[in-house]
Amino acid sequence: MSSKHKKSKNCRNCSPASYQNQPSSYNKTANPAMKQKALSAHSIGSTVAQSADFAGVSERTIYNWRDQDPGFAQAWDQGRDHLLEGIEAQAFKQAIHGDRQLLIFLLKAHKPELYGARPRPAQPAPTGMDIDVIEGIVSSWQ
Numbered sequence: 486m487s488s489k490h491k492k493s494k495n496c497r498n499c500s501p502a503s504y505q506n507q508p509s510s511y512n513k514t515a516n517p518a519m520k521q522k523a524l525s526a527h528s529i530g531s532t533v534a535q536s537a538d539f540a541g542v543s544e545r546t547i548y549n550w551r552d553q554d555p556g557f558a559q560a561w562d563q564g565r566d567h568l569l570e571g572i573e574a575q576a577f578k579q580a581i582h583g584d585r586q587l588l589i590f591l592l593k594a595h596k597p598e599l600y601g602a603r604p605r606p607a608q609p610a611p612t613g614m615d616i617d618v619i620e621g622i623v624s625s626w627q
Contacts (some may be wrong), residue, residue, distance in 0.1 A: 509549035520557055523547055 523540035527533075537544045550557045580588035592600040 519555075522548060523550070524557070524560050524564055527561060528568060532569055 498512050519540045519542060523536045523542065526536040526539040531539065533547050538549075539545045551561055552558075576587060576591060580591050587601070593602075
């Protein structure tokens with residue numbers, strides 16, 4: 486590393502141990518309030534980065550909490566599911582009130598057996614024999 490190298494929390498060459506003495510949100514120990522802040526931000530649609538920033542931790546911390554704390558992981562997933570349910574309900578309202586393209590999309594997504602793409606039966610290519618038979622039938626009509 487050159488003498489001009491400035492330590493950065495995003496630098497791949499700097500070890501996390503090098504930040505032990507620096508004031509950083511990366512050094513904070515998890516407490517319930519921090520986790521709750523992250524969950525609150527996530528439940529209203531924030532990205533992992535935004536949720537981490539709001540809680541004052543790194544994105545990696547969020548992923549570590551998810552990996553190491555089953556309660557946090559469950560709450561994180563429930564927050565995402567609740568948000569998606571709200572988005573889905575809003576989409577259905579818009580579809581019902583005139584957004585035809587959205588309506589078609591939702592029907593295909595939720596009832597693919599009824600509204601999804603159906604495979605077309607394969608049509609055999611005409612062979613010489615088929616054409617001969619057709620020409621024979623057509624010529625018999627003349």
